[in-house]
Amino acid sequence: MRYLMVDGHGDPNVGTAFQDAVEALYPVAYKLKFASRDAGRDYVVPPLEGLWWADDMDSFTAQRDKSRWDWTLMIMVPDWVDTSSVPSSVRIETLSEGRCVQTLHVGAYDDEAAVLERMHTSFIPENGLRMTGRHHEIYLSDRRKTEPAKLRTILRQPVA
Incomplete structure (x- = not known):
């Protein structure tokens, strides 16, 4: 799949880098959507997604x-969308993860740790799999409008 992407580092709740990345992606995503609609092919802007990694995944x-x-941070764009006008602060890249383990997490982002622990140290090895690629999250809820206990997030881990 093809994505608009912005990279960053650090705690998403500290400083402005994470929010700046979100604010860089959405105007571009909607500009592409409206240009596509004007050309006769409308689509819904998909949810925000994120790839996460660290030198030590125990973090x-x-x-x-x-x-x-x-x-x-990423927002998927359809293959037919003309991305020639995307600013240099946002890149376009294709992501191909292959086989993945995933689950729906309902609750606060800070409550994901226990789910990820089970996924990484129990489910994946017990099923003869090993982690490959970066941890992937798909944010089905708008965190600005949803109480933390009701946030819905797909937690995905590429495996082999």
Whole structure:
């Protein structure tokens, strides 16, 4: 799939880098959507997604040290969309993850650690799999409008 992407580092709740990345993506996504609609092919802008990784993946589970996290925020765009006018602050890249393990998490983002711990240390190895690629999240809820206990997030991990 083809995505608009912006990279960053660190705790998404500290500083402005994470919010700046969100604010860079959405205007571009909607500009492309409206240009496509005007050309006769409308579509719904998909939800925000994120790839997450760190040198030590325990920083997502046991340690929960967000300052060590790297991330790429993404919004998918259809293949037919002309992306020639995308600004240099946003890149376009194709993501092909292959086989994945995923689950729907309902609740606050900070409550994901236990789910990820089970996914990484129990489910994946118990099924003869190993993690490949970056942890992937798809944000089905708008965190600005949804109480934390009701947030819905797909947690995905590419595996082999």
